[in-house]
Every structure is written in structure tokens, then in C-alpha cells.
Amino acid sequence: MVIRRLLNYLVPHKKALTVASFLLILATFSDVIGPVLVKIFLDQHLVPRSFNRGSLIILASSYLGLNILSAVLQYRQLVSFNEIALKIVQQLRIDVFSHVQHLEFRVFDKTPAGALISRITNDTEAIKELFVGVLAAFVQNVVFMLGVFVAMFYLDVRLASFCLILLPIIIILMISYRKVSTKVYRRLRKELSYLNAKLNESIQGMSIIQAMRQEKRFRQEFQTINDNYYREAMANIRLESLFVRPAVDLIYTLALIIVLNYFGLQSLTGPIEIGVLYAFINYLDRFFEPVNMMMQRLSQFQQSLVAAERVFELLDDHRITSKVTAPDSPAISQGKIEFKNVSFSYDSDARGAMALKSISFTAYPGQTVALVGHTGSGKSTIANLLMRFYPVTHGEILIDGIPLSRLSDQELRSKVGLVAQDPFLFVGTISSNVALSRSEVKETEVRDAVSFVQAESFIGRLPQGLQEPMGERGATLSSGQRQLICFARTIAGNPKILVLDEATANVDTETEEAIQNALRKMRQGRTTIAIAHRLSTIQDADLILVLHHGKIVERGTHAELLAQEGLYYKMFILQHGSKDKEE
Incomplete structure (x- = not known):
């Protein structure tokens, strides 16, 4: 054979x-x-x-x-x-x-x-x-x-x-x-x-x-x-x-x-x-x-x-991601996200080891939905399922009312932009890492994206600017600088949906404030799923989902969740103290 x-x-x-x-x-x-x-x-x-x-x-x-x-x-x-x-x-x-x-x-x-x-x-x-x-x-x-x-x-x-x-x-x-x-x-x-x-x-x-x-x-x-x-x-x-x-x-x-x-x-x-x-x-x-x-x-x-x-x-390993390539596959136009009774296990053979259990929520176009919770609560898993990195075990995910499985790879990847917690840069230049050989991304758009995330200040200090050579994983840059370039990469694609997986975790406070200002502008007309560890970065979110052991245990705005004095309240007190709450 x-x-x-x-x-x-x-x-x-x-x-x-x-x-x-x-x-x-x-x-x-x-x-x-x-x-x-x-x-x-x-x-x-x-x-x-x-x-x-x-x-x-x-x-x-x-x-x-x-x-x-x-x-x-x-x-x-x-x-x-x-x-x-x-x-x-x-x-x-x-x-x-x-x-x-x-x-x-x-x-x-x-x-x-x-x-x-x-x-x-x-x-x-x-x-x-x-x-x-x-x-x-x-x-x-x-x-x-x-x-x-x-x-x-x-x-x-x-x-x-x-x-x-x-x-x-x-x-x-x-x-x-x-x-x-x-x-x-x-x-x-x-x-x-x-x-x-x-x-x-x-x-x-x-x-x-x-x-x-x-x-x-x-x-x-x-x-x-x-x-x-x-x-x-x-x-x-x-x-x-x-x-x-x-x-x-x-x-x-x-x-x-x-x-x-x-x-x-x-x-x-x-x-x-x-x-x-x-x-x-x-x-x-x-x-x-x-x-x-x-x-x-x-x-x-x-x-x-x-x-x-x-x-x-x-x-012969058939565990491949869905590869819908039909020319008449649906298009993402608004960016409405729906999770309907979604459950998931990383081990397809495991019983009772569910990373997510009956997750349901809706993120409307232009809204920011924040996911918070302790480590292992399932925040990143939701982002992974939305990006179709893993198949859903039970339930359904829809974008603009279309099941995720019906969307082509090209449509999904071009309309959903991801900024991961671990910034990854490829060997090349800063410009090539922002554009990633996408034909629709022009040199002017690369510069606009870099300016949008306020990364031009440190890039301008480099000997060759946007053409500065990058080694493996961008080892010559700091974690914050690598993250800014990854952020510019996502913005350059002009996505309808943003997925931010602890996107500001490796950025200093001053840079984070600049990015938060940029994000407020980006959210207009875009749906944003923001995974955050620091609660201060998502206080203005339209909806905050609090996860615990794979379940949504609380949901609401920042003020509503503080008023409930539940898990979110305890997390906020641990990070900021009672004085910040009173303010």
C-alpha cells in the first residue's frame, strides 16, 4: 500500500x-x-x-x-x-x-x-x-x-x-x-x-x-x-x-x-x-x-x-479544520456573534472534562463583549472556537446568523482579526510582518496601521524603520513592541470582528493607554471580543461575561457587576482595592 x-x-x-x-x-x-x-x-x-x-x-x-x-x-x-x-x-x-x-x-x-x-x-x-x-x-x-x-x-x-x-x-x-x-x-x-x-x-x-x-x-x-x-x-x-x-x-x-x-x-x-x-x-x-x-x-x-x-x-490525519471554499459561501457583513449552548472538550474522547459548558451570549455589531475569569475558566477557549481553531463539541456558533461551519476560510480569516497574548513575528521586516503578504494591504495602509496603534515612535528610532530586519520571533524587540506590531497587523486587515486575547498583557501602562484610545475608535462599526486579566482595560465594555470552570456565572456592565458583589466584585477588589470601587 x-x-x-x-x-x-x-x-x-x-x-x-x-x-x-x-x-x-x-x-x-x-x-x-x-x-x-x-x-x-x-x-x-x-x-x-x-x-x-x-x-x-x-x-x-x-x-x-x-x-x-x-x-x-x-x-x-x-x-x-x-x-x-x-x-x-x-x-x-x-x-x-x-x-x-x-x-x-x-x-x-x-x-x-x-x-x-x-x-x-x-x-x-x-x-x-x-x-x-x-x-x-x-x-x-x-x-x-x-x-x-x-x-x-x-x-x-x-x-x-x-x-x-x-x-x-x-x-x-x-x-x-x-x-x-x-x-x-x-x-x-x-x-x-x-x-x-x-x-x-x-x-x-x-x-x-x-x-x-x-x-x-x-x-x-x-x-x-x-x-x-x-x-x-x-x-x-x-x-x-x-x-x-x-x-x-x-x-x-x-x-x-x-x-x-x-x-x-x-x-x-x-x-x-x-x-x-x-x-x-x-x-x-x-x-x-x-x-x-x-x-x-x-x-x-x-x-x-x-x-x-x-x-x-x-x-491521513483527518483532524483538519473546516475548509469551506465554495465561491457562493456567505459573507460577513455586520459582525453579529451568537454562541448558542456551546460546550467543548479539548479531548474528544474525554467524558466530563469539558472546557466550556452551555455557553450562550450575543455580541451585536459595534459592541465590545469582555470575557473575564480566573486562569482556566475558558476565556481563550471561546476565542479559539470563534476562530475555528477547534470544532465545537455541542451547540452552535453563528456570525450574522450564519453557522460558523458554512463560512469559507477566506471569509472568516479576513473578517475576524486576532491579537493573541503571545506576540509572534516572522523572519522578515516590520513592514512584511504587518502586511503578511496580503495583496489588499498596501504600504500606505501599513504606515496608517502603525500610526493608529502609536507604534511609529519606537519604529522611527530603529535604523531602517519599517524595513528593519526581524530575526526569529522578533527576538531583538521587547514584548510590548512585538505586541504593538501584531496589533498593527490586525488593524491593517480592517476586520469586521476583533478578537483580543489578553492583547495588552505585555504592553506598558503608557502604551496601553494609547492602545485603549485606538481601540475606542476601532470599535465603531466593529464587534470586539476582549479577553482581559486586568479589569481596568474593559470597564467600558458593553457586556462583561464572568466565567468560572467553563460556565458563565455572571453577566452585565461594569457597574452592574460591581453592584452584584459577586465573583467580578471580588476580582476587582483584589486588583484595585475598595477605594477604586468607591470612586
């Missing part, structure tokens, strides 16, 4: 594959015919001492010409096969990466980033070896072996028939090796995945490791994983050392004994042709050279198949 799926990637390259295969057959013919010419020289010229200059020149020219032709054809077919292989792997990587981009967030919640990276890089690299090193080598060697057998039958039918006994032995050896090695390679790829995952986690959390003096513990954990990988690699080496060279050499010795015994017995009854003996021994050596090569490539073949299983397992 895996091999069939891999071979399906060859279909678009049928023409190039046909040309490469034809070149391979010609190259094989040129290579195989060489010993026949040597046999003619030995039996018709050297042994009878018949040295006709014209015949020898033709024979020598033919031998030299065939070798030159074989070298040229081998080069061309090798380049052709490798070009096809690289194009296939290029397409496979694009397919895997594109699929990963549409996976549900729960996949990333449960799968370490390093493990996914390992599948997209290491495993596809192993598949590349299947097409580049294995498939081309297998085709070439099988064609060459067939050519050798044709030549052997041409020289001596009976002896060639005896040698055919070797084929079942070689096939049994290959099947046995493949069956035993599959389990080893699966464990090996899994340990490599763990190794990459631990490396990725350690590098991303290096500041915490150093600050908490955890270098020794992480080094020991990495050593344990590395030791496991070493043990599996050694098991693989022992397996190869047993099956690959020694076993094939043993079969080669058996074949040599058969040939020498055959010619020895023939010599008892009459003369033997030295040229035929030379050609047979030469062909045996040439026959087992590709067998040895194929056995060595069989190791790569097994690694490639196991890697392909892992890649196709990822491609």
Missing part, C-alpha cells in the same frame, strides 16, 4: 521516466556486451594465435566505444532518475506542509513540534533516498542482472540454468531481511523523532533552563533519549552486518563453486573454451556486484518505507 502510494507520485513524470528507462537499457546493453567481446578475443584470436590487425582494431574500437557509450548513457540516466526523484520529494514535502497547515489545533496540543518537524524534514529526506538512491539503483541493477542472464544463456544454456537456482535464494534473503528490519527501523525513526522533539523543546526553553539551573537534568534526559537511539542504531548495524555482505558473499562462493565444477567436469571429457570460462566468471562477478548493491540499498529502502508510513500517517 505504501509503495503503491509512493509510486503514484511517478505518474506526472511518465514521459521523463520512459526516457530515463530507455537510456538505462541502452547503458546496460553497452556494459553487458563488453565481456562477450573479450570472450571473442580470447577464443578467436589469443588461443589460436590469430592476430588479424583489421579484426583486432575493430574489436578494440568496439570495446572502447561501448565503454565510452556506457559511461555517457549511465551519466544521463543517473541525472534523469535523480531529477525525477527530487521533483517527487519536492511535491511530497509541499503536500505534507500544506496538510499540516490545516490540521486542528488539538493535533499540535498533543504532538511535540519537534516530532512534526522530524516527519516533514527527516522522514521526507529518507523518502528522497528511496527515489534518488534506491529506486533508480534497483531499476538499474535489475535491468543489469537480466542483461547478465541473457548473456550467460547466450554463452551456455545449461550452466546459465544452473545459475538460475541462485535467484530464489537471493529473493528469500531479501524478503527475510525486509521482514526482520522493518521493526528495527520503526523503532529507530521513532527514537529520532523523540530526539528532535527534545532538542526543539530545549532550544526554545533555553532561557528557562539556564535561569532555573536545569542544564544537568536536561542533559541527562537528552542522554537517555540519545542512548535509546544508539541502541536501535546498533541493532540496525548488526542486522545489516549479518544479512548484507556476508550472506551475499556466501551465495557468490556457492555460484563460483558451481561454475568451476561445471567447467572442471567438462575438461575431463574434452577441451573447454577459456573465453567462455572468463566470461562466466566475469558475469558472475558482475551479477553479484548489483546484488550486493541492492542488499545495501535494501537498508535504505526499509528506512524509506518506514519514513513513508510515518509521513502518510500524518497525511
Whole structure:
């Protein structure tokens, strides 16, 4: 099944594959015919001492010409096969990466980033070896072996028939090796995945490791994983050392004994042709050279198949976000949001572990609905469901009366703007991070967005302004500066709905006040869902929802909730004290 799926990637390259295969057959013919010419020289010229200059020149020219032709054809077919292989792997990587981009967030919640990276890089690299090193080598060697057998039958039918006994032995050896090695390679790829995952986690959390003096513990954990990988690699080496060279050499010795015994017995009854003996021994050596090569490539073949299983397992993961692409899909025009009896669990198999329980509320166009509550109360989960990062377990979410599932990805992502708590910047420039290659966002709109969030003051102090290069995750900027750029990114898209997930958490008080002023202007004609930890940032919200253990326990305006003296009141007192309440 895996091999069939891999071979399906060859279909678009049928023409190039046909040309490469034809070149391979010609190259094989040129290579195989060489010993026949040597046999003619030995039996018709050297042994009878018949040295006709014209015949020898033709024979020598033919031998030299065939070798030159074989070298040229081998080069061309090798380049052709490798070009096809690289194009296939290029397409496979694009397919895997594109699929990963549409996976549900729960996949990333449960799968370490390093493990996914390992599948997209290491495993596809192993598949590349299947097409580049294995498939081309297998085709070439099988064609060459067939050519050798044709030549052997041409020289001596009976002896060639005896040698055919070797084929079942070689096939049994290959099947046995493949069956035993599959389990080893699966464990090996899994340990490599763990190794990459631990490396990725350690590098991303290096500041915490150093600050908490955890270098020794992480080094020991990495050593344990590395030791496991070493043990599996050694098991693989022992397996190869047993099956690959020694076993094939043993079969080669058996074949040599058969040939020498055959010619020895023939010599008892009459003369033997030295040229035929030379050609047979030469062909045996040439026959087992590709067998040895194929056995060595069989190791790569097994690694490639196991890697392909892992890649196709990822491609077959159907936990993808809804991808509505119909051209007549509804449009978001007003921005009215309705949650109707929405319940949700991050673990689809879990019972009773609901992150949200029967959430219902309506946010009208132009309104700001704030979500507050203790950590783990479900605030960010509501935002994640609205952005369709996760599928709703029970209930329904509507925008302008349209079920969320009916909206196209393009419509939803362009009309709902998100500013997350953790500001994420990509490698590039400040300008490219604000625009994000959206064709509708012009350079002037980038400047307007930056000005709108009052980020031009710090950007103006940078050497290259908006064209200042950004490293990975914008490491050269402060958390507040990164957040301002992310805020400008959202504003540049001119969304109908704003989702602010603790958007001002990493901004200093002075900058936060400027952003709050900008937000007041933005709210006109836009629906805003604001998740806040600091209650001072959402006091002017049209509706405040207080969440506790996944439920809405209080709702109302700031003044109404304070008057109730419930959970919101207690949270406010803890943050501001009774004096602020009285004011």
C-alpha cells in the first residue's frame, strides 16, 4: 500500500521516466556486451594465435566505444532518475506542509513540534533516498542482472540454468531481511523523532533552563533519549552486518563453486573454451556486484518505507479544520456573534472534562463583549472556537446568523482579526510582518496601521524603520513592541470582528493607554471580543461575561457587576482595592 502510494507520485513524470528507462537499457546493453567481446578475443584470436590487425582494431574500437557509450548513457540516466526523484520529494514535502497547515489545533496540543518537524524534514529526506538512491539503483541493477542472464544463456544454456537456482535464494534473503528490519527501523525513526522533539523543546526553553539551573537534568534526559537511539542504531548495524555482505558473499562462493565444477567436469571429457570460462566468471562477478548493491540499498529502502508510513500517517490525519471554499459561501457583513449552548472538550474522547459548558451570549455589531475569569475558566477557549481553531463539541456558533461551519476560510480569516497574548513575528521586516503578504494591504495602509496603534515612535528610532530586519520571533524587540506590531497587523486587515486575547498583557501602562484610545475608535462599526486579566482595560465594555470552570456565572456592565458583589466584585477588589470601587 505504501509503495503503491509512493509510486503514484511517478505518474506526472511518465514521459521523463520512459526516457530515463530507455537510456538505462541502452547503458546496460553497452556494459553487458563488453565481456562477450573479450570472450571473442580470447577464443578467436589469443588461443589460436590469430592476430588479424583489421579484426583486432575493430574489436578494440568496439570495446572502447561501448565503454565510452556506457559511461555517457549511465551519466544521463543517473541525472534523469535523480531529477525525477527530487521533483517527487519536492511535491511530497509541499503536500505534507500544506496538510499540516490545516490540521486542528488539538493535533499540535498533543504532538511535540519537534516530532512534526522530524516527519516533514527527516522522514521526507529518507523518502528522497528511496527515489534518488534506491529506486533508480534497483531499476538499474535489475535491468543489469537480466542483461547478465541473457548473456550467460547466450554463452551456455545449461550452466546459465544452473545459475538460475541462485535467484530464489537471493529473493528469500531479501524478503527475510525486509521482514526482520522493518521493526528495527520503526523503532529507530521513532527514537529520532523523540530526539528532535527534545532538542526543539530545549532550544526554545533555553532561557528557562539556564535561569532555573536545569542544564544537568536536561542533559541527562537528552542522554537517555540519545542512548535509546544508539541502541536501535546498533541493532540496525548488526542486522545489516549479518544479512548484507556476508550472506551475499556466501551465495557468490556457492555460484563460483558451481561454475568451476561445471567447467572442471567438462575438461575431463574434452577441451573447454577459456573465453567462455572468463566470461562466466566475469558475469558472475558482475551479477553479484548489483546484488550486493541492492542488499545495501535494501537498508535504505526499509528506512524509506518506514519514513513513508510515518509521513502518510500524518497525511491521513483527518483532524483538519473546516475548509469551506465554495465561491457562493456567505459573507460577513455586520459582525453579529451568537454562541448558542456551546460546550467543548479539548479531548474528544474525554467524558466530563469539558472546557466550556452551555455557553450562550450575543455580541451585536459595534459592541465590545469582555470575557473575564480566573486562569482556566475558558476565556481563550471561546476565542479559539470563534476562530475555528477547534470544532465545537455541542451547540452552535453563528456570525450574522450564519453557522460558523458554512463560512469559507477566506471569509472568516479576513473578517475576524486576532491579537493573541503571545506576540509572534516572522523572519522578515516590520513592514512584511504587518502586511503578511496580503495583496489588499498596501504600504500606505501599513504606515496608517502603525500610526493608529502609536507604534511609529519606537519604529522611527530603529535604523531602517519599517524595513528593519526581524530575526526569529522578533527576538531583538521587547514584548510590548512585538505586541504593538501584531496589533498593527490586525488593524491593517480592517476586520469586521476583533478578537483580543489578553492583547495588552505585555504592553506598558503608557502604551496601553494609547492602545485603549485606538481601540475606542476601532470599535465603531466593529464587534470586539476582549479577553482581559486586568479589569481596568474593559470597564467600558458593553457586556462583561464572568466565567468560572467553563460556565458563565455572571453577566452585565461594569457597574452592574460591581453592584452584584459577586465573583467580578471580588476580582476587582483584589486588583484595585475598595477605594477604586468607591470612586
